[in-house]
Amino acid sequence: MYDVVVEKQPVLSRILSKINNSSVNVQAYLLVGEDHEELERCALTFAKVLICPDKYSEKCLKCNICSRIKSGNFAELKIIEPINGIIKKEEIINLRSFFQTKSIEGKNQIYIMKDVEFLNSSAANALLKFLEEPESNTVAIFTTTNLNSVINTIVSRCQIIKLNNNNIKKGLDFIKNMSGLDEDLINSTLDFLFTIESSNAKAFTMLKEFLNLFNTKELLKGALTVMLLSYKDALNYKIFKNMEYFNNETGIKNLCTYQNIDVLIKKISFILENVKKLEYNVNVTLFVSNIIIGIGEITDGQSNRS
């Protein structure tokens, strides 16, 4: 039995146990998986194993560092994620100077960089310089759901760890699970989204009805999740001619007949931003109105929309 057990991840458990029992000197790891939440969960456990000054165990009682990591209060663990679909150079420079000035409390200083395929090229260059500094106790944990899009020079400097994704079920159950919505509400969301896509004016006539159905923040968040999965599947269909969630739904096929990959990616980022905005106290009518307008405004400048 391994001394670090990451549920449903035997390969990762084996690697982490090995690290836990020796002083392995790898500067960058790249976790590849299909599910963002799973990647995040694994990256955090990974960080704890690398940071914990004692031998890490799931209920580490010897150090308070592990519990500070869990509550998000440990400064030597930095988490970086794309903003508006980009990880910028400034982020990397700030990170580097932070780690250069900070004294080390844990075994290593760690940064987790989520969705590392979103590094732009100047950020990637800055990151490469950072990775090449030999003496540092800084270890990078990158995550991606799309290994092919990660810049090669980054990939070649990482130990790649592919997560086990066998347990993730896609399809309607997955959508229900992710959104917390039942099938009727999922369909209402799709109707609304397809209306927004065809005509902003029509969507505004449906707004009141939509808000009556989705009358809590939780439900609205569920609707945004369905929209997000819709655009992801439009992208899947566009690139692979195959959907992961919606079983080749016609409405989603239509989404990709008149918009290009770039537009779909922008819409995915737009929805993600709004999921975050929803956590603040917002006026829901204004919020959904901005979604309608925002989606309408993202175009490649060539499509004919009403």
Ligand SMILES: [Zn+2]
């Ligand atoms: Zn610990």
